[in-house]
Amino acid sequence: MPLWVHELFHFFTSLIVGAIAYWEYGNLGLVAVAFFAGFLIDIDHIFDYSYYLITDFRNLNERRRIDLILDFFRPEYYIPRIRKVFILLHGWEYLLVISLLINAFWEGTPGLKFALIASYFFHLLFDQILCSGNLLSYFFFFRFFNKFSLEAFHKRIGGL
């Protein structure tokens, strides 16, 4: 699936969650929250891409500058080169962290938990189905303890 189709899905899913949140709670800010949680979290790819630019020296000399810029939109090209998957804002554990934070600090904002969690959940679910190698791939700590290795990310683990 081309990256733009993938992102378009995230875009619309987050807007749908935002629209439902607005319809239910009448707070326009929830649309922005859903948009951030379900779409803008992919800004963490900037980190992976920067890692590619910093570590792949030889390639930098070989490729034209315009191709280097366009590489940002071709993760299928640069990820196999760096053999790492950081995507630091992606992690099923964050759902728990988000829930606890909202319970502790933002309980007074109705719909916030729904907008954040539903939007983030659908983003991860879609990525999990289309991009992961196993059920643990989108757990931050799984990637962390595997040194963010691409092999671990794609590896099938038992029946998972």
Ligand SMILES: [Zn+2]
């Ligand atoms: Zn994503």
